[in-house]
Amino acid sequence: MEPEALEACNAMGRYCDGEAAAFHRLYAMLAPRVLAYLAGLLGDRATAEDVLQLAFMKVHEARGTYVRGANPIPWIYTIAHRTCLDEMRKRKRSRVRLTKDGDLGAAPAAHITGAPEDARSLEDERARSAAAAMAALDRLPDNQRQALILTKVHGRSVAEAAMITGTTPGAIKLRAHRAYVTLRALLGRAGGAERPEQQPQSTTELA
Amino acid sequence: MQTPPPSPALERALAGLRPIRTRRPARVLVGVAVASLAYAAVFVWKLGARSDLARLPLIPFALYAAASLATFLALLWCALIPPRGQVLPSGTTSARVAALMLGALVGLDLAIAAHPLAGGQLQAASLAAALAAAGRCLATSMGVVAVPVALGLWSLRRLLYGNGWRVRVALGGAAGALGGLVLHVHCAAPDAAHVGLVHGAALLLPAALLGVTAIGRLSSQADQDMSDEVARHGT
Numbered sequence: 001m002e003p004e005a006l007e008a009c010n011a012m013g014r015y016c017d018g019e020a021a022a023f024h025r026l027y028a029m030l031a032p033r034v035l036a037y038l039a040g041l042l043g044d045r046a047t048a049e050d051v052l053q054l055a056f057m058k059v060h061e062a063r064g065t066y067v068r069g070a071n072p073i074p075w076i077y078t079i080a081h082r083t084c085l086d087e088m089r090k091r092k093r094s095r096v097r098l099t100k101d102g103d104l105g106a107a108p109a110a111h112i113t114g115a116p117e118d119a120r121s122l123e124d125e126r127a128r129s130a131a132a133a134m135a136a137l138d139r140l141p142d143n144q145r146q147a148l149i150l151t152k153v154h155g156r157s158v159a160e161a162a163m164i165t166g167t168t169p170g171a172i173k174l175r176a177h178r179a180y181v182t183l184r185a186l187l188g189r190a191g192g193a194e195r196p197e198q199q200p201q202s203t204t205e206l207a
Numbered sequence: 208m209q210t211p212p213p214s215p216a217l218e219r220a221l222a223g224l225r226p227i228r229t230r231r232p233a234r235v236l237v238g239v240a241v242a243s244l245a246y247a248a249v250f251v252w253k254l255g256a257r258s259d260l261a262r263l264p265l266i267p268f269a270l271y272a273a274a275s276l277a278t279f280l281a282l283l284w285c286a287l288i289p290p291r292g293q294v295l296p297s298g299t300t301s302a303r304v305a306a307l308m309l310g311a312l313v314g315l316d317l318a319i320a321a322h323p324l325a326g327g328q329l330q331a332a333s334l335a336a337a338l339a340a341a342g343r344c345l346a347t348s349m350g351v352v353a354v355p356v357a358l359g360l361w362s363l364r365r366l367l368y369g370n371g372w373r374v375r376v377a378l379g380g381a382a383g384a385l386g387g388l389v390l391h392v393h394c395a396a397p398d399a400a401h402v403g404l405v406h407g408a409a410l411l412l413p414a415a416l417l418g419v420t421a422i423g424r425l426s427s428q429a430d431q432d433m434s435d436e437v438a439r440h441g442t
Contacts, residue, residue, distance in 0.1 A: 001292060018226040024213070032210045053214040060220050062365040065230045067294050075294035166371070168299050 004029070005071040012072040016063055027056060030073065033154060034080045040149045041084050043138055051087050055080035074160040081146070081164050088142070136186035140179050143167075147175035148183075232288045235362045240283055243355035243382075247389050250351050257395035267319050268391075274315055275388035278308045279355075282381035286359060286374050295366060298373035305373075305380040305414060312384060313407045320402035337398070341405040344394055348386035348409035355382040356413060372418055379414035386413065 001009065008029055014022035031052060038048035038055075058079050066072060137145060143165070150161040151172065162169045213221070257263075285301040359378040367374060387410040396402060 015224075016227050016229050018224050020221045020224050023221055023224070027213055028210075035210055049211050052211070053217060056213065057217055057220070060217065063229075064227050065294070065365045067232060067289060068229050069292070070289065070294045071292050072294060078295060162299065163293070163295060163297070166298065 001071060005073055008072050009069065012063075012066055013068055016066055016068070023060075026072070030076055031056070034076065037077065037149060037154055038080060038084050040137075040153065041081075041142070041146060042088070047087060047091075051080070051084050054087075055083040058083060074156070074163055077150075077154075077156070077160070077164045078166075082166075133183070133187060136183050139186060140182055144175045144179035144182065147172045148179040151176050236283060236287045239287065239355065239358045239362060240280060242358055243279075243283075243385055246354040247351055247385050250347075251389055251392050254347065254389075254393050256392055259395050259397075260392075271315055271319055271391055272388060274312055275384045275391065278312050278384035279381050279388070281308055282377045282384065283355070283359070286378040286381060287362060296363075296374050298371075301377035302373040305377045309380045309383070309410060309414065312387065313410055316387070316407050316410065317403045320399040320406075337401065340396055340398075340401055344390055344396075344401070344405050345409055345412070347393065348383070348390055348412070351386040351389045352379075352382035352413045355385055356417065372420075375417035375420065376414045379417035380411075383410045383413040386410070 008026060011022045011026040011029065015026060034055065035048055035052045038051050039045050042048050042051065055076070059076055062079065066075070137148070140148070146165050147161060150156045150164060151158060156164065158169045158172050161172045165172065282301075282305055285304045286296055289296045290300070356378060359382070360375075363374065363378070387406060390406050390409055394402075394406070
């Protein structure tokens, strides 16, 4: 088991023994990464923060199903993923959000790391490339985006990504491959018009 | 990146934190298996064993019984025991093993039904009698599978997420194998069509029913994916 998984496993074990400090250790370890994953899926940091809290509440309620000695990271990602899907369905049912004046409020964009989009950071070329890649990533179908973010940005194995998203490893590989092909086409089109030499080599640069 | 602290609701929940008994999959497996087998044994004892048991050839009878038992235990293992170092049971393994073992068991069922030594022969029974016999056997099988399915779902509560439908199929397959074993010991119908079709269907029905419970969610997911595709690329 990897050191971080071992540490998470120890913290989870102590948390199940009733140590609240162990929960805080687990939260400090995993919440930033889970938040980044959720922000990447939802494209909205505020909603991602809400889903993060809901997901950790579900982890708390389901801690009795934890198996001692097991790596809790994929399990927590799975709970967060399902909570996020529920939230996305809710948002689909209420598509339009109006202000009191009847205007459509602009949703704040989120970086793939979960950080709010900072206009000043777009001044340099690297940030512009990342912004173009983010826009392209946002146009991917949900399942392809999930596969790409989990395997290439968050470093989950194909098997773990399959478990988190509730599909097969083969499907994850296929979705990630299709995501590459679509991204390449989208970025090639955008880059060809604007800056052909600035296409990112891989999506890991986005993080 | 700034991560928000745990919410007040979470902090309140943590304030009353107590040690909790965590899941022990091996114990759960033994408990569900023993309770299900005991229930099936009581079921057979209540219904009675088949009348031609003494005349049956030992090898095909024992072979099918052993295969049913092995399928029950293997699929229950897949549904309840997570891979080493994991919390959740593997949906992929569950689906693959369920397809393989249930396919083999149905094949064995058909082979035994058609085998002359097993008493298999096509009988020209009336349709009404055939349907009545089929109904009795399916009802018996459903009565047997109720307990392993209920116990299995109870022990998997809060554990069935995205891979839930595959794990449910494995659990249903395990229960179906146990139901098939009870039918094998109880039902003396010599009709090859009855043994092959009805008993075969009784093996697969619980897995299909438990799998179908996830269809609504899957189709809504597919609708969502389709609407995403249209929204993203259709404009």
